[in-house]
Amino acid sequence: MKIYSKHTLALLLSLSLLSGCDQGFTELNTNQVDPTSLAPSMVLNKGIINTNYLDGFGTLGMLTYNFGIVQQIITPYGSSLSGANYDQINNGNTVLVWTNFYRNVLKQLVAVIEQTKNDPLQVNTYQTARIWKAYMFMILTDTYGDVPYFEAGQGYTTEIITPKYDPQQTIYKDILKELDEASAALTTVQAPVVTDILYGGNVAQWKKLGYSFMLRAAMRLTKVEPATAESYVKKAVAGGVFQSNADNSILRHTSTYNNFIANHLAAREKTNFYLAAPFVNYLKENNDPRLRVFAVRYVGAKGGQEQVAARATSDPQQQIGMPMGYNDVTITTVLAQNNVASLWDFSQVNLNTVLKLDAPEFHITYAQTQLLLAEATVRGWVSGTAAEYFARGVRAHLDQMASYGATLSETAIKTYLDAHPLDASKALEQINTQYWVASFLDGTEAFANFRRSGYPALKKNPYPGSEVKGDFIRRMPYPDSEIVVNSAQLNEAVARQGPNTLDTRVWWDKK
Incomplete structure (x- = not known):
């Protein structure tokens, strides 16, 4: 009986100790600083950052194709660096915009839009996400042509895992609609979203960004739908586009969060x-x-x-x-x-100025916007004088050098402007050649405007092993992975648009 009592006592004591240890166990094993969800505004920031790629290797699409096609930066080397230097397909680098934007940027933006579209307290986050999504899809469709648009990013929400490819004409009409609606719907009634990485929640600047993107998108259509282009150019001007370099859309960098092109060229590709x-x-x-x-x-x-x-x-x-x-x-x-x-x-x-590790990257600038307005004026779509828009655009980019720690003197700026006034007899060439310079290091925009405008008047790359039948690369081919996972939809796009080659023109790139 004594032995039984001792064992019983020991058992009761053990149970008591175990019960005591369990007190606070859940709280103790819960990470109090690891978030289980993020505010939509922070997810939007991630999408904006990812637009400029996730790492240095993602920049190889720019370095091997965009910069080389517009003949600003080139490499003599082949293998993993081949592309526009040899006018050849390099499947490792033609896919980089596609994979980054669909796997990373779109995922973030769709999440933000789904979380905020029915929340009256997050109207501005919703509208800014729509603006950025429109910009993201401009880059995608300008790069590849017909792409998944309306059904893209719906794998989690509606289980569409083989989205159809939409015609670029349809995509651009919706991009313009989205920019129009979202820019107009931004409101100053709500408190600013101060965590906004671009403008700190400044609604006026986001409106100008939306309308400046609208101007850019509208001008893409000058050769294929001039009436639509004119209509939306006028809407953008009426809404209010960038008014100074203070409005520029900038991704800023630091010594720890580097400009990835700079990082790449300062290291392995120096x-x-x-x-x-x-x-x-x-x-x-x-x-x-x-x-x-x-x-x-x-x-x-x-x-x-x-x-x-x-x-x-x-x-x-x-x-x-x-x-x-x-x-x-x-x-x-x-x-x-x-x-x-x-x-x-x-x-x-220069790795000490435009490509310092902490050098900024620009999505769209006042200089580019003024130059587009100069062209729109030449076309009779905007009031004012083309010469004044042109001079303001060139000056703005000269002033932009200050953001790289390389401020140009007023004397140097005035000397250059006085020597290069707009000549009405060759206005489109002058305007778009200056746009080429003002888009230096913005490879996707330089490539797009070169195809749209035909300027600057570059000569064909004379490399003897060129795979390009025409004078220049016109688009990037679709990824091989799409043949495996979405072949039916891809084949429909190819049948509509043309062969999946470097030569095929996108819809707005009309001869």
């Missing part, structure tokens, strides 16, 4: 990419003060290890762009005639 001769020559021949900001040359360098500060110069007269059409072997045949010691002696993008 000796691989060079400023292209057509770009350098245009700036040099026109005594453009921006060349000093954009360029650096390591004079006499005979290898990457000799690209050192002691050799560096940003003197415009010393800059030599790399000619188009050569690889790392054949380039040696034209070194002497270009007065360089080696391929490493050509000019590069």
Whole structure:
């Protein structure tokens, strides 16, 4: 009996101890600082950041295609860096806009829109997400043509995992509608969303952003639907577009959160990419003060290890762009005639100014907006004088150099403007060539406007192994993965749009 009592007592004591240990167990094992949900405004910020890619490797689409097609930055190297330098398909890099935007950016934006569309307290977050989604799809459809649009991003909400591809014409009409509605619906009644990464919740600036995107989207249609273009250009102007550089849409960086293009070119690709001769020559021949900001040359360098500060110069007269059409072997045949010691002696993008690790990236700017208004004025769609819009646009971009820590003097700016007034007889060429310069490092926009306007008047890349039948690459091919997971819808798009090649023109890119 005593033995039984002892065991019973021990059992009761154990149960008591276990019960005591369980007190507060749930609270103890709950992470009090790890969020289980995020405010929609913060998710929207993530979508905006992801638009500029998630890492340095994502920038290879820009570096190997966009910059090379518009002949601003080029590489003589092939393999993983082949693209516009050889006018060839590189499946590893043509897909990067597609994979990033559908897998990352769209996912964030759809989540925000679904969470806020019926919440009267989050009207502005909802409308700004619509504006950014429209911008995101402009880049997607400009890059590939017909793409999944209305059914895109609905895998979780409606279980559509094989979305249909919508015609670009239909997509653009909805983009314009979305920008129109969302910009008008933004309200100053509600408190600003101060966590907004672009404007700190400033509704007036978001309205100007929406209408400036509308102007850009409308001008895409100048060759295919001029009446629609004119209508929406007028709506954008009436709504209110950017009024100064203070309105620019900027992704800012720091020494820890880097500009990814800068990060890439400062590290593994430092000796691989060079400023292209057509770009350098245009700036040099026109005594453009921006060349000093954009360029650096390591004079006499005979290898990457000799690209050192002691050799560096940003003197415009010393800059030599790399000619188009050569690889790392054949380039040696034209070194002497270009007065360089080696391929490493050509000019590069300046890593101390426009591509510092903390250099900003721009989505759309006052300079670009003024230049588009100059063209719209030439077309008779906007009141005012094209020359004034043109001068304001060029000045705005010259002033924009200050954001890279390279402020141009008023004397330099005025000298350049006085020497380059708008000539009415070649206005469209002048305006869009300046747009080319003002879009430097904004590869998707430079590529799109070059196709739309036909300017600058670049010559075909003369590389002998070109896979392009026409003069220039017109679009990026769809990813091979789509053949596996969504072949029926892809085939329908190809049948409608044309072969899945670099030559096929998107709808608004009419000859």
